[in-house]
Amino acid sequence: MNVGGQSLEFILVKFPSLELSESLLRNSLKRREFVTVAGNCECRYTGRASSHLGWGERLILIKGDGSIQVHRPKGYEPVNWQPPQCNFYVHRSGGLLFIEAHRRRPRESLTLNFDRIIFYSSFKPVDNAEFNLYVSEEQMRDALIRDPSILEDGLELVDFERKVEPGFIDFYGRDADGRLVIVELKRSQAGKEAILQLKRYVDAVLKITGQNVRGVLAAPRLKSGAQGLLVELGLEFRRLTPRKCAEVLKKSGTRKISEFI
């Protein structure tokens, strides 16, 4: 029960028997609680591939949305996991406790068998906060330089911050068909002003190169009513979110932009 944003009821048991753990798990899964189980287990996965992990002490998280993850003592990624909406089956057999997580599409299953539970906890966290991620236009540009495919497959960098008469082009590239592409980046919703700016760049590059140029506006979203102008001017919109950019920046770690150009 949650009152005033505070979990008043939760379960925390040290060294529960497998029998008790089975009954706790059944109840928690029914109530869609957030379960944390530490124990000695063996893991098997079958589906698009198959895997086996021998016995060891691990921490298992099962969330109310039906996702599950198995954490080893090292690494920030789970060794096995299943996304939300799994069907769970809990049973005991031959002195072991089994947790099975099944999915239908694709058909895959993760089975954990425990011979010992170190601790069991379950609660219903109250968490309605908004997650806000901020990425500057410069950081968006860096992400796009590091991985142009976040905008479209086959896109490649030619130059960035290229000076043309009306100003600086954020990203200047070539698409999979060899056509020139100009990208104008906006960190929040893009409107008519950004579209007109992009159009000026496209015209300037057309004038200089004599080549047909694609103009792409990349932003988390387009302002309502701006779509008409975009189409009218023969320009394109591609959704590019701060989260996607942040992922690329995080993954690329410490590599410098100079390594990419």
Add this chain to the structure above:
Amino acid sequence: MNVGGQSLEFILVKFPSLELSESLLRNSLKRREFVTVAGNCECRYTGRASSHLGWGERLILIKGDGSIQVHRPKGYEPVNWQPPQCNFYVHRSGGLLFIEAHRRRPRESLTLNFDRIIFYSSFKPVDNAEFNLYVSEEQMRDALIRDPSILEDGLELVDFERKVEPGFIDFYGRDADGRLVIVELKRSQAGKEAILQLKRYVDAVLKITGQNVRGVLAAPRLKSGAQGLLVELGLEFRRLTPRKCAEVLKKSGTRKISEFI
């Protein structure tokens, strides 16, 4: 202390005060234990981007390798995380408990402040098991069809299981420079037999098309002593692991191969 693969000592506390939590955390971090903390917290990240997550009840995992992750009640991915080898700072101020995780390269930091801890647990899991992932050659081929870039940037599928005189070519594609590429897949280490088979395919395609063809052997590893023959025959080796293939297969979910060709 771990004896005979069994954690005999571990800490499990319900509703610890912030003062007690601070001292428990300091000790656990010093001992490089696996810490699980559930509590009401606010999260801030600054680094390659910045983010803010308002107050809510979450589960935090800190592993002995210095990685940290913040889990909300839903989703299999943490909302915030830092990889191994963070430096941690724990302190109390203004009635709150702060956990800071810092990295130098890239410079980034994750700060969590708690006003209440629901439970605290720490232990030193014993887990030396090997993780074995099995992917069939057919599954490797499917992964490569779904995402040829796992082998090299710019690689594109032309055909798969293409019949030529000596047999069936696993993957037949075109590289970023427009050259034909033949890929021979092996699910475990590849030796001289696989190299000679690939050479027969390359010769057959050269004979049919009159075009220069790249022959690529893709496997988790090359048998010792096979490198010489490979180079001698003008062929290439690309490392392709079961894990990489399994990731692609998992991500692509239920999409059929027919959607990719």
